[in-house]
Amino acid sequence: MANSGEEKQESKSVIRPTDDQARQLAKGLIRSARFGALAAVEAGSGHPLASRVAVATDLDGTPVILTSTLSGHTAAITETPACSLLVGEPGKGDPLAHPRVSLFCEARQIARDSEDHTRLRRRYLARHPKAELYVDFGDFAFFRLELQRASLNGGFGKAFALDQADLCTPLGDLHQWAVMEEGAVAHMNEDHGDAVTLYAEVLLKAGEANWRLACLDPEGLDLAAGDRIERLWFSERLTDPQDLRPTLVALALQARNS
Template identity: 75%
Template sequence: MSAGNENTKEPMSPIRETNDQSRRTAKDLIRKARFGALAAIEAGTGHPLASRVALATDIDGTPIILTSTLSGHTSAILETPNCSLLVGEPGKGDPLAHARISLFCSAVRIERKSETHKRLRRRYLARHPKAELYVDFGDFAFFRLELKRASLNGGFGKAFELQQSDLLTTLGDAQGWQVMEKGAVEHMNDDHADAIKLYAEVLCKGAAANWRLSGLDPEGLDLVAGDRIERLWFENALEKPAALRPVLVELAKKARGN
């Protein structure tokens, strides 16, 4: 082969083809994140600003944050809504060997008296109950970080580029899920604490703790116990809210059998 042909050889791309496993890894990182690093453009300077923020997710998997209007990152995303969010906690050993994902987002402030605000408030406090001390202060506001695309690093040699459709949970009957979820979560926590414990400790292999259900969606359940978070994925995504109850019953039977 001539030197000329060698020079025209295209370099190998480090990006792998998106598959179901990379989608699940990405969604899992987002759903289980308690906090993340928010990167925004500082208001008035154009300089990058990175801040640690506490996180929860909306029913469709969109990250949500609660911020004070007195903070620098709030003024940043109000002036320039385009921002990025890095999530993924390092474990033992080399932190670069653990999965993380950079989310490219657009921050949308939620009106305080809206139905969306009520839903986000409930889901956020289920994940961060201590925030109830200040969640209703006049200078605090919720933002949905609307997902545009993402860069997933699943560890060495596992890089993926994902699009919005790879990251969000399809709701179908969005209104139905939003109406049903609040009552279903309350019912499970009040009347079926034993089943929730089985979900977390048997099916998710979580440590023994006082587990509660913080949220649910067509693809799974979010379980919390203090700082611990587990995600229980359904075998198949549910098309309608009415399909939830038999799935929860079957999961409880499976956990007891194990």
């Protein structure tokens, strides 16, 4: 019979309490992911099917993929929308020492003639510009992988269980945010490239490169240079799109005074 010490050891949970640091780590892994491993149930066989997919995000942080009807994972998530996505790129050394997050999702195909499709097409191409060669082919479609919950591994001994509220960014008026983002991204890249460079090279210390603003949302900016994506978080979440301009100005001033 186990003694009380052994019973306490067995009952001790390996899951840490979810805090803001864990939430930001998970969101950052999702927002900065260029690819991930999609796990789905193979159509017809019922076997697990794992595929590498290119990833972008919607304004609220929901992962987005573009798939062809010729792909086995398209048939899989069409027949069985329940799926998982693993993101978190390993760096040098032990790959298991690097953070990653497993996302439990429901795949939802986006109608080509919808406002959602227009927004997702723009955001996806900001991450994957070469996809413009095939994004409008008739056999390609966008899927939002609607987040249900997640298992975050922040490294050895750093496990967290997150729910939908921990992962998604509240938006309010989605259309208003989408219109604002499209105009702001174009304006910053065309007229304020120097500020974008300062965001990346001074505030993020990401090194010299041809940086551009790929996407933005109420919680931060996604900066891109070739295959690199860097995330710059705002000090606090914006609740109104009108707050974006003063926030970007303040960040530029902060970088210039650093």
